[in-house]
Amino acid sequence: MGGPLEGLRVVECASFVAGPTAGMTLAQLGASVIRIDPIGGGPDHARWPAANGGTGDSYYWTSLNKGKRSITVDMRSERGRELVLALATAPGDDRGVLVDNVVGRRWMANDVLTARRPDLIHVRVQGYPDGRPAVDYTVNAEVGIPAITGGEEGATPVNHVLPAWDLITGLSVSTAVLAALHQRERTGQGVYSEIALSDVALAGVANLGWLSEAAENGRDRPRHGNHVYGSFGVDFACSDGKRVMVVALTPGQWKALVSVTGTETVFAALEQAFGTDLTDETERYRLRDTIAAVLKPWFLERDSAVVAEELDRARALWGRYQGMADVVTAHRGGEHPLLADLPLRDGPAGITARSPLRWNGERGEPGAAPVLGADTDQVLAEVLGLSDAEIGELHDQQVVGERDPRQ
Structure with missing residues (x-):
């Protein structure tokens, strides 16, 4: 895609929001990101929102993974695991960078990977630091946000629909990758960085001073509806109801x-x-x-x-105040240069975003929607040097997924 990270290759083996957000961020800055999924797709491949009322391509998956190359591998097979390890630890100065959220797979443990490439940069997303699973909505509940959200008269917790901690974790992962690259360039040493979603959420509320306030007062902050806490800010109705x-x-x-x-x-x-x-x-x-x-x-x-x-x-x-449909109308009218249409093979075009980082005044391209497994043959040939016969054998043994016949 071009950009300041052009020439860097990153292997991503992660699902849902945080890991894919990191890979997308790096891809939009020019890195070549290879996304590895299981054959048939991971648990997020068909996640809503999806086209055609939920039966078509996932707007969610295609937008978070745009600009990446997609390969599918049977990671339950020994040969499939070997392919993943080989891709993650491939030699080269701008290689050997892995982002994953794989927990509990001994074959993909950091010591196994670094035995093959000691200077590997490996950033792993976790739910909790001890490896237990968590998602944005569970850690958000545990740090107390729903208890201070909502109207003054409310007694039950009010969840936030935005997976903010997932998004912040994804950006933290991309920051970790760049910091590790700097360290490796200076010292020649690899880096293993673990980032737990629960830690990101806990750090967020602590750094905002909210825990200090609760400690001093001995209770949670009261709910104030749409009022801005600690200052003046609130919503007003106009004569036309808006x-x-x-x-x-x-x-x-x-x-x-x-x-x-x-x-x-x-x-x-x-x-x-x-x-x-x-x-x-x-x-x-x-x-x-x-x-x-x-x-x-x-x-x-x-x-x-x-x-x-x-x-x-x-x-x-x-x-x-406006609805998302209003934002779509504004986009169709050319009001948001950040946004771009994302053509899909199954369903109407989605709407996605270019990088919010303007590089020398330019936003860059958003990246094309991926097709699950479409780049498998190309990646295996380019990165691992496999021949057509070797790749054909992998297909025959169902170690890698077949390319989509609609391509």
Whole structure:
């Protein structure tokens, strides 16, 4: 695909979100990523959302694995395992990089791999550090996020639909790969890095200060619905029923919001009555309900288009609430250069993304949708030097998957 990592080859043997996100990130920066799946596909190959109401190609799998080469191998067979090991430990300065989430397979343990290539860079994704399984939704529950999410009156936990820890873990994996490459270049030594999803989640809430707050208070943070915690920010309805999210984190943003809504006099009186200073972020948070009540009529008297125009003119901090279908409409109208259509062989084209990293001002190409096992023969010939006869024998013995007849 071209890019700063052009020439680097990475072998990926991972399913679901974190590992594939790492491989996709590296591929969009120019690395050649070889994805290894079991014959017929892994447990994520047909995961929803999928085309044709769930019966066609997986939008999920094709988008997370775009720009990679796909091979399928029977990893239960001795010859299949040998192929995987050979691909992961192939010689070369820009080779010997493996990303996986394989836990409990002795044949793919790090010491087995490094016996074949001592300078291997091996980054392994785990659920827990001890190897037990976990997914984003389980670790998110355990670090307390659902307990502080939702409306003030809620008593049950509210799960977050975004697998944030998976995505952060994937980016942490790609960071680990790049750091390990730097170390290997300087020292000649390989690296074995393990990254547990549960550790990423725990580090996230700790680094934000949320655990320190709970320790000091002896209880969880209270739920505040759509209010921004510790500052002023909340949603408002406009006269046409559409809603906007307005935030004032800084004194400048607060001044812009007060000015555009014409509420300077009201808030000056409020400050005098309460003996407070609303340029102080903590005070805006403490009086958030009162502030929202003062601002609410201004929004209700204007439709969303007028609200948007006036808030933009005042340089206030805000965003509109919209559905994903609205984002699709904007993409079709050319509003999001980050997004791109992803042609599929079975179902309507999906929508995917280029790398959010602009390299010298360029976003680069998103990468083509993979076809499961389509690159098996090419990879075996190119990387391992196998002949057509040898590859044919592997097909005959069902050690590698047959290429899709629709290609």
